[in-house]
Amino acid sequence: MSDKLIIFDTTLRDGEQSPGASMTKDAKVRIARQLERLKVDVIEAGFAASSNGDFDAIQLIANTVKDSTICSLARANDRDISRAADALKGANRARIHTFIATSALHMEKKLRMTPDQVLEQARQSVRYARNLVGDIEFSPEDGYRSDNDFLCRVLEAVIAEGATTINVPDTVGYAIPELYGNFIKTLRERIPNSDKAIWSVHCHNDLGMAVANSLAGVKLGGARQIECTINGLGERAGNCSLEEVVMAIKTRKDYFDLTMNIDAKHILAASRMVSQITGFVVQPNKAVVGANAFAHASGIHQDGVLKARDTYEIMRAEDVGWTNNKIVLGKLSGRNAFKQRLQELGIQLESEAEVNTAFAKFKELADRKSEIFDEDILALVIDESASHDQDAFGFVSMSQRSETGERPYANIVFTAGGKEVRGESNGNGPVDASLKAIETHVNSGAEMVLYSVNAISGSTESQGEVTVRLQSNGRVVNGVGADPDIVVASAKAYLNALSKLQSKSERVMAQG
Numbered sequence: 001m002s003d004k005l006i007i008f009d010t011t012l013r014d015g016e017q018s019p020g021a022s023m024t025k026d027a028k029v030r031i032a033r034q035l036e037r038l039k040v041d042v043i044e045a046g047f048a049a050s051s052n053g054d055f056d057a058i059q060l061i062a063n064t065v066k067d068s069t070i071c072s073l074a075r076a077n078d079r080d081i082s083r084a085a086d087a088l089k090g091a092n093r094a095r096i097h098t099f100i101a102t103s104a105l106h107m108e109k110k111l112r113m114t115p116d117q118v119l120e121q122a123r124q125s126v127r128y129a130r131n132l133v134g135d136i137e138f139s140p141e142d143g144y145r146s147d148n149d150f151l152c153r154v155l156e157a158v159i160a161e162g163a164t165t166i167n168v169p170d171t172v173g174y175a176i177p178e179l180y181g182n183f184i185k186t187l188r189e190r191i192p193n194s195d196k197a198i199w200s201v202h203c204h205n206d207l208g209m210a211v212a213n214s215l216a217g218v219k220l221g222g223a224r225q226i227e228c229t230i231n232g233l234g235e236r237a238g239n240c241s242l243e244e245v246v247m248a249i250k251t252r253k254d255y256f257d258l259t260m261n262i263d264a265k266h267i268l269a270a271s272r273m274v275s276q277i278t279g280f281v282v283q284p285n286k287a288v289v290g291a292n293a294f295a296h297a298s299g300i301h302q303d304g305v306l307k308a309r310d311t312y313e314i315m316r317a318e319d320v321g322w323t324n325n326k327i328v329l330g331k332l333s334g335r336n337a338f339k340q341r342l343q344e345l346g347i348q349l350e351s352e353a354e355v356n357t358a359f360a361k362f363k364e365l366a367d368r369k370s371e372i373f374d375e376d377i378l379a380l381v382i383d384e385s386a387s388h389d390q391d392a393f394g395f396v397s398m399s400q401r402s403e404t405g406e407r408p409y410a411n412i413v414f415t416a417g418g419k420e421v422r423g424e425s426n427g428n429g430p431v432d433a434s435l436k437a438i439e440t441h442v443n444s445g446a447e448m449v450l451y452s453v454n455a456i457s458g459s460t461e462s463q464g465e466v467t468v469r470l471q472s473n474g475r476v477v478n479g480v481g482a483d484p485d486i487v488v489a490s491a492k493a494y495l496n497a498l499s500k501l502q503s504k505s506e507r508v509m510a511q512g
């Protein structure tokens with residue numbers, strides 16, 4: 001049996017059947033191009049008979065994408081099949097995928113046809129399609145819940161009519177890996193002409209087993225085509241996810257021993273494109289393409305990964321399109337990860353004692369803030385070294401009150417020459433009140449020439465970094481302070497600037 005596994009992507013057909021995932025023609029072409037870069041073997045571009053728009057999209061994809069086989073779905077009737085063939089005319093390689101349900105439930109209740117009528121319609125449709133296109137896929141819809149004997153009759157008949165791929169769908173996601181794998185194996189063993197077709201699996205994720213079932217269909221059943229979608233998009237709970245199934249087969253080559261054309265480094269871009277076009281956000285803990293798939297937040301794992309990535313990573317992030325893995329600093333991080341980040345940021349602390357002090361401050365901040373960004377660390381270290389040099393004034397604590405219609409009030413405790421002092425004041429706003437409260441004690445006479453606030457990182461959880469520029473007696477100094485509370489950050493920055501004004505060693509900055 002061949003060791004080549006065909007990857008058939010149906011993001012643009014079954015994926016689009018996901019409620020809310022409808023795509024424009026241009027969006028479909030963009031995705032198809034990305035699938036071509038990913039080197040999927042077959043792109044099911046849509047269902048030509050479903051609408052003129054889908055017909056046009058398939059036609060445009062067939063005319064544009066030349067490296068993959070382009071496929072259209074069609075019900076088992078002449079009209080749908082003709083539409084599919086017409087839409088695919090410009091393709092380098094075209095496939096018609098025709099289907100009809102074979103489970104007793106679907107035949108009786110939905111199609112309202114007898115098994116013999118279904119058998120005949122399947123046979124005729126494949127015959128009709130075969131005269132239009134050489135590459136014909138046939139699917140017995142709800143195949144997994146179909147009667148085995150009947151299914152064998154239908155599949156034998158359509159292979160005899162020229163179907164080149166037999167796809168056995170678990171349409172409603174009812175299968176269990178071992179049972180599904182054996183089901184495919186049994187069909188292949190029982191059908192006399194089964195070796196004339198390539199066998200394919202098409203699994204839905206209603207019980208969260210689409211990937212596992214597909215893998216079992218390949219490993220136990222001998223299927224050599226997997227139907228899947230980017231991000232597992234698809235009807236109801238979705239289809240087998242391309243990124244997961246592909247990376248399972250690549251990562252466990254020791255077990256599957258199969259080859260694929262896929263160029264996995266385009267996986268992440270494909271995932272992002274599909275997510276952006278459909279508006280379906282990828283959950284952070286999604287395998288392979290989720291934001292956390294290669295991220296480490298706990299100290300022991302971070303330490304392990306920094307020493308040897310394979311301690312906690314079974315795939316390389318770069319192989320699926322990430323630029324690297326991620327060490328996310330937070331309250332569970334350890335000293336080694338913290339030190340590594342300081343090094344990456346080009347920060348050299350003088351001694352182990354200084355590292356320990358900075359690490360203690362980092363842990364304290366991390367208890368208040370779920371993720372610590374590089375900018376937080378820079379602010380924390382700048383704050384730390386500033387307090388080393390200039391300790392004339394230091395922030396201790398503050399409280400402040402502001403209420404609509406009331407003048408804001410601040411009460412601040414800070415150190416001045418090593419002694420704790422307290423100041424209080426009203427002001428135009430909470431920042432103004434807190435700086436005036438400092439001045440009630442300091443009386444610096446300095447003029448503020450700049451005040452600026454920056455959110456250190458993108459979210460409301462981030463630290464605020466405040467810069468204050470003061471001018472006094474021809475000297476201009478900058479003070480910087482950082483804190484999740486921007487009023488506290490302002491007070492820290494102001495005290496830092498006042499300290500610099502007092503410091504004899506402070507460099508004089510030319511004004512302007």
Ligand SMILES: CC(=O)SCCNC(=O)CCNC(=O)[C@H](O)C(C)(C)COP(=O)(O)OP(=O)(O)OC[C@H]1O[C@@H](n2cnc3c(N)ncnc32)[C@H](O)[C@@H]1OP(=O)(O)O
Nearest residue numbers: 014017047049050051075076077099100101110111141171
């Ligand atoms: C498991 C799957 O994913 S199957 C693919 C599902 N995808 C889609 O349905 C998306 C595209 N579908 C559509 O745009 C429309 O449903 C169309 C154009 C295909 C058909 O639209 P309509 O003609 O209005 O029919 P409607 O959708 O209401 O009903 C489906 C008809 O197709 C019949 N039918 C269903 N499957 C098949 C089949 N595989 N082969 C032949 N006939 C079929 C049904 O019995 C029903 O026939 P009836 O009208 O005689 O009762």
Ligand SMILES: CC(C)C(=O)C(=O)O
Nearest residue numbers: 099139141142169171
């Ligand atoms: C049309 C077929 C292949 C299908 O999508 C299914 O049965 O789930």
Ligand SMILES: [Mg+2]
Nearest residue numbers: 014171202235
């Ligand atoms: Mg399906």
